[in-house]
Amino acid sequence: MSFKRILRRQKRIYGDEMPVRDGTKKSLIGAIDDGTKTVRFVIYEAERSEELVSHQLDKTEAQPQEGWYEQDPLEILHNIKMCAENAIDQLAEFGYSKDDIVALGITNQRETTIAWDKFTGEPLHPAISWNDIRTDSTVDAILAKVPDRNKNYLKNISGLPISPYFSALKMRWLKDNIKSVRRASRDKRLLFGTVDSWIVWNLTGGVHGGLHITDVTNASRTLLMNLETLNWDPMLCRLFGIHRESLPQIRSSAEIYGIVKDGSILDGIRISGILGNQQSALVGQNCLQAGQAKNTYRTGCFLLYNTGTRHVQSTHGLLTTVAYKLGPNAPAVYALEGSIAVAGGAMKFLRDNLKLIKDVTQDTEHIAGQVFSTGDVYFVPALNGLYAPYWRKDARGIICGLTAFTTKNHIIRAALEAVCFQTRDILEAMNKDCGMPLSKLHVDGRMTSNDLLMQLQADLTGIPVLRAQSWDMSALGVGVAAGHAVGVWAVERWRHHATPTHTFLPTTTDDDRDARYTKWKMAVQRSLGWASTKKSITMTEERFKLLASIPATLYLIGSFTMLVVSNILKDR
Numbered sequence: 001m002s003f004k005r006i007l008r009r010q011k012r013i014y015g016d017e018m019p020v021r022d023g024t025k026k027s028l029i030g031a032i033d034d035g036t037k038t039v040r041f042v043i044y045e046a047e048r049s050e051e052l053v054s055h056q057l058d059k060t061e062a063q064p065q066e067g068w069y070e071q072d073p074l075e076i077l078h079n080i081k082m083c084a085e086n087a088i089d090q091l092a093e094f095g096y097s098k099d100d101i102v103a104l105g106i107t108n109q110r111e112t113t114i115a116w117d118k119f120t121g122e123p124l125h126p127a128i129s130w131n132d133i134r135t136d137s138t139v140d141a142i143l144a145k146v147p148d149r150n151k152n153y154l155k156n157i158s159g160l161p162i163s164p165y166f167s168a169l170k171m172r173w174l175k176d177n178i179k180s181v182r183r184a185s186r187d188k189r190l191l192f193g194t195v196d197s198w199i200v201w202n203l204t205g206g207v208h209g210g211l212h213i214t215d216v217t218n219a220s221r222t223l224l225m226n227l228e229t230l231n232w233d234p235m236l237c238r239l240f241g242i243h244r245e246s247l248p249q250i251r252s253s254a255e256i257y258g259i260v261k262d263g264s265i266l267d268g269i270r271i272s273g274i275l276g277n278q279q280s281a282l283v284g285q286n287c288l289q290a291g292q293a294k295n296t297y298r299t300g301c302f303l304l305y306n307t308g309t310r311h312v313q314s315t316h317g318l319l320t321t322v323a324y325k326l327g328p329n330a331p332a333v334y335a336l337e338g339s340i341a342v343a344g345g346a347m348k349f350l351r352d353n354l355k356l357i358k359d360v361t362q363d364t365e366h367i368a369g370q371v372f373s374t375g376d377v378y379f380v381p382a383l384n385g386l387y388a389p390y391w392r393k394d395a396r397g398i399i400c401g402l403t404a405f406t407t408k409n410h411i412i413r414a415a416l417e418a419v420c421f422q423t424r425d426i427l428e429a430m431n432k433d434c435g436m437p438l439s440k441l442h443v444d445g446r447m448t449s450n451d452l453l454m455q456l457q458a459d460l461t462g463i464p465v466l467r468a469q470s471w472d473m474s475a476l477g478v479g480v481a482a483g484h485a486v487g488v489w490a491v492e493r494w495r496h497h498a499t500p501t502h503t504f505l506p507t508t509t510d511d512d513r514d515a516r517y518t519k520w521k522m523a524v525q526r527s528l529g530w531a532s533t534k535k536s537i538t539m540t541e542e543r544f545k546l547l548a549s550i551p552a553t554l555y556l557i558g559s560f561t562m563l564v565v566s567n568i569l570k571d572r
């Protein structure tokens with residue numbers, strides 16, 4: 001890379017606040033950030049708390065059936081290696097090499113579940129993504145086992161409602177539906193893990209003694225961990241039918257777990273930090289005091305409120321989760337979390353499914369900015385049900401309020417507003433749980449580069465929105481944790497990273513925003529109860545393709561027969 005390109009890159013990352021290098025070498029920390037749609041590898045200069053180089057690759061996501069989302073576990077590993085190689089290559093331009101990396105941290109999409117064979121290292125099934133809703137009937141089967149089919153029955157122990165979102169349901173589904181998983185379980189070869197476990201096991205040697213571990217933040221998203229003991233809960237494991245031996249050991253978020261031994265460019269580096277990506281952003285934004293909160297806008301959007309060493313139970317639809325535990329002997333810190341399943345994901349839906357935009361980054365702000373309002377259009381992106389505070393797996397996406405005046409500009413703007421209204425839903429719930437409204441909102445995540453979105457967020461919540469200095473606070477957070485564990489990154493050193501670069505102030509009146517919010521709630525009501533678990537003969541994509549390949553006459557006869565048969569069945 002030419003020197004000019006490096007300068008341009010630095011300018012892009014740091015703006016006018018470019019770090020001044022004095023020629024002395026600093027300790028470097030590597031961070032793997034495995035998101036739902038992208039993998040990144042970032043290298044930080046610990047003493048200066050500066051991002052030095054990074055590389056990112058998009059991931060492929062398969063959708064084999066409606067509501068099913070899968071990732072390739074081997075692609076995740078491959079992409080990490082490619083990103084690491086590329087980032088490390090760039091180090092030479094700064095006078096550094098791989099040997100200057102003193103520790104490695106891993107932050108990851110949470111809940112996404114992988115099953116693999118301890119002896120061959122082969123994944124037994126594609127990774128089931130966090131937002132996959134195939135476990136709908138598994139949820140019903142578990143609900144049938146608890147008093148009053150109460151979805152909040154396990155909240156006191158785990159902090160979580162019974163929902164397809166969490167890993168235990170995905171593990172149960174894998175055991176119920178995938179023969180190789182059942183066989184591996186019977187033969188005691190089965191290992192389960194969230195993505196952090198899969199990455200660490202492979203990096204530390206895989207079949208040759210790889211470490212099967214996870215950290216408290218990831219474990220707290222499985223519905224199998226007890227928030228009090230910070231260990232797998234025997235009753236929960238029994239309820240979901242998951243054997244303790246197939247689960248990873250739960251460790252803190254910052255300690256030296258082991259050394260990379262996979263023959264890759266990362267070989268020999270200590271792994272010393274693991275954090276779920278939303279908890280990691282909380283650390284990266286330096287929200288380390290009780291009462292501090294941040295909202296991260298990526299594929300989903302997640303607002304975490306630090307409650308200190310107390311785990312507070314929400315009565316308004318929020319989750320209780322472990323925020324971090326920065327060392328084996330450090331206390332666990334907890335958070336209340338408002339989880340939104342579809343934020344940036346809605347932009348990709350507008351691009352890939354509805355073809356309303358070509359480029360998520362360029363088009364959404366530009367096109368939505370061409371109209372001054374949504375023209376009373378509301379888009380509830382309940383594409384896989386609704387998460388907090390509703391927890392309704394039967395909700396489905398709707399766009400309502402359409403008129404002959406509506407254009408795609410209004411719909412795109414409504415999709416941006418949906419992220420803001422969902423955030424307001426969470427803020428309302430948090431206010432009820434904590435009794436104290438947030439006076440400002442610290443934000444990060446790639447979507448926050450969208451100025452229009454940020455302004456809408458301030459206008460629709462009525463509080464200032466403070467954009468973080470760098471959008472990827474998740475990578476930074478785990479970099480800090482990893483550096484902290486090896487003693488090269490002190491809290492004070494990254495404090496200035498939490499300094500927002502831009503503040504968006506509300507420009508609307510309370511009456512105006514409350515009227516809009518009331519309309520949003522009406523739209524949400526209309527999205528609920530849409531999906532039913534009752535099986536019906538629906539025209540799926542596959543059936544449509546099959547029918548399209550049959551000649552017209554046969555098709556007519558076929559359809560007529562189906563109609564007659566379904567009428568007979570209906571009358572029974």
Ligand SMILES: Nc1ncnc2c1ncn2[C@@H]1O[C@H](COP(=O)(O)OP(=O)(O)O)[C@@H](O)[C@H]1O
Pocket residue numbers: 034035036037038039297298299300343344345346347348360361362364365445446447449450
């Ligand atoms: N400028 C933007 N305006 C609106 N949405 C954006 C913008 N930039 C990115 N996004 C959306 O934000 C999400 C970014 O996700 P990404 O950072 O790749 O995270 P992850 O893979 O962890 O979910 C994508 O879904 C994308 O659609």
Ligand SMILES: O=P(O)(O)OC[C@H](O)CO
Pocket residue numbers: 035036037108109110111130276277278298299300301
């Ligand atoms: O892909 P992201 O960054 O939206 O993160 C996903 C969350 O960790 C799911 O809980």
